[in-house]
Amino acid sequence: MRKRYGRAGRSRRRKQNQILSSVHGVNLSQELGYIQLRRWLKQRGFWDLYLLPAHFSDTGRGLMITKSLKAGNLIISLPVKCLLTTSTVLGSYMGEYIKRWKPQVSPLLALCAFLISERHFGNKSLWKPYIDVLPKTYTCPVYFPEGILNLFPGPLCRNAQEQRSTVQELYISSQPFFLSLQSLFGERVKDVFTHDALRWAWCSINTRTVYMKHPQSEFLSREPDVYALAPYLDLLNHSPGVEVTAAFNEKSQCYEIRTGRDCRRYEQVFICYGPHDNQRLLLEYGFIAGGNPHSVVYIDQDVLQSCLLKEDKQTAQKLSFLMENNFLENLTFGLDGPSWRLLTTLKLLCLGPNEFSCWKKVLLGASVSSENEKMSLNLAERLCCYLMDDNNKAMQKISHRRCNKLDEFKDYLDLVESLRREERRILESSLETLKNLRSAIS
Template sequence: MRGRCHRAGRAARRRRQKREHSTQPVTLCHQQQYVRLMKFLHQRGFTSSLLQPALFTDTGRALQTLKTIKPGQLIISLPESCLLTTSTVLDSYLGPYIKSWKPRLSPLLVLCVFLVCERHRGEASDWFPYIDVLPTAYTCPAYFTDDVMSVLPISVRRQALEQREAVQEIHSLNQDFFKSLQPILTQPVEEVLTYVALRWAWCSVNTRSVFMSHPSNNFLAGEDIYALAPFLDLLNHQPDVQVKASFNDGTRCYEIRSVSGSPRYQQAFINYGSHDNQRLLLEYGFVTPCNPHSVVYVDTDLLCDVLSGDRSLVQKIKFLGANGFLHNLTVSSEGPSWRLMTALRLLSLPQTLYHHWKAVLLGQAVCEEREKWSIQTAGTLCQRLLQDTHGALEKISHLLQQCDQSVREQLDVVKSLRQEERCILGNCLEALEGMLSQPYNLLSYQPDVVR
């Protein structure tokens, strides 16, 4: 009996611990915002019996499964009338202003201006139930302060600054068009179509739209591929999930079909693409834990700094650039990428072996001494990147102690990215040590090894 009581007590403790460690999602269905949204969508022909909006502790707002989803099952079918596209805008009160404007406007700008104007109209807007559930701010680089920019990896920082500048340019270059819209606004245009408002709209479209190709027309310039999809855009990304998503010309609905299925009462995910966390941060403003696609990028400036003593470095860098070997030089938890090691093997060669440079880029092996040098240099690059990561994490910790909530959210995303980098670089260094300890194999001792 004593033994049985002991087992029962242990089982009870396990159940209690499981309850404490597992947090249940909180349904959002009864909140007024989502009641309005679902009513808005139902009036346009959408129904959903498989998914409901819910709040998850790890990912925030999302969609929760109400039933077990089987492999191949259709999980969302959103009618065309629920999609916000450039056709929606051209058929609205903005249509005459857009159609008559020269030069023609981009589809992205048209959608952004519509979102800003509809947000300005408030509850008078037909699209208010959707706009009301959109985030009020984003953790995309366009929102980053200078302090947050400063703790990004160099390769990301450059692109992040370009994103911020691109949004600023869109706002500054379209002032005349904005002023033409004054007749439909109840406030001065400079108080409505501000940079802050346009940035919000740009991030809304960039992070939440689905791909949907539209036929070209005589009113817009450039490729028209955006569609904002209410309710559907609550689906979060998970890299190992497989779905089929596209607009069905037969049903005139945007459809998402599960490939592998999903258990009941769990979060339903889709896959935004095989993106590493740097790309996810730049495009969507988040990073994914344990992302199998994640890598750390080796910037050309770092490469040049580490190898600054090589007198022929400039010529080698030009050669690598001309042959497309200065982009996507990366390391992962498994070790340096093939592209990085190939570039390093070429960089190990003296200028006197210039006639072998092309062959090395095509896969020709180098001698043991140069291979060892390439591995050691990869280790030096990792060490330098690791130092930068540690420094950034220390600065982030300091900034987190003195920032407001909006900046804190930005820093938390960058912190997650940097922590993942630290893990990747540590694992890569271990892999490189293993490579150095293994007997060298000259690709089966090919006779044309560069010595």
């Protein structure tokens, strides 16, 4: 007979299941898409019994290992035949069009055009099993609805707008090249190479390629040719703390990833995409990592200026020194308080009229006076409070958008909210550090 559980028991079981599916994912390898992908990879020389696609409740789709691995073991070794690079494109039906085209197309555009075209060919595509398991849409800022971008912190909002312009400009500037491909298609190329298709291909490449340097091709422009789409391997999710080594092995002619630490069976295997903070992860990959040790809160120049004391007559001059010495970029609060760069900038901005000649000393990290130390910590606190206030306002706007039942925006709002929540955590911790520093010097 089935055991009956009370409300507390059911809730405990639900929680346990959540933990289990975040650690041990739900195996997807029996779904048709993955059966076909694995069969296709086998024909190209790749077969792995121990690495399975799975769904994890916290990170979504990823790869689960069904045997334990020791540090230094191979996680995956993908033969060159499985990789999609510019060599694949140049060697395909699209190659002669690219080789003829002047001015030469960039490696990125060549890959985008090929992906769009292969997706369009559907059943006739040699890459169909791979294209079929690619995400249909992405959560990078280029996909965000305009009204939601303003909920990002200032610096990210600007980068997000820049990303949208980059894709829009690529779309417009590539029109003549796309038109040159007309004889490959029965339909009008305008209907194949749409802005939406380019956005999808651009995000597929930006979020999924592995770094692989290729020799400069005489048929492509001189932008770096460093991309390789790596089917299956590109199901590996990111974790900021893991160590792996990844590179193309010339001897084995495989792209190989080795783990830097032991992995337990049935757990998700992660790689590290780089020491990226959450704004960068959101911008480039469309997600944020909770508890990311690299995360910081950036301070915009206009935020900095709005927190300065209005009566300081030397502010303009100080700001121009800082600008000349490249000190107004990358000013951040982290979990352990203001960065050295931020504190130095604040110390310079807080120099009294008779201390001004010491500005070089400050930029080199020396202390000028205890009054200067105190004032710069006060300014840091004002900045931190200003950013917390900005964060609270954004959170209120997010909950207001949710009340308006704009469900189609849910995923985007969830992402901004998670980012804002992480940033609040950093600011709270910074404020605590600043208070301790202040009481230590008073």
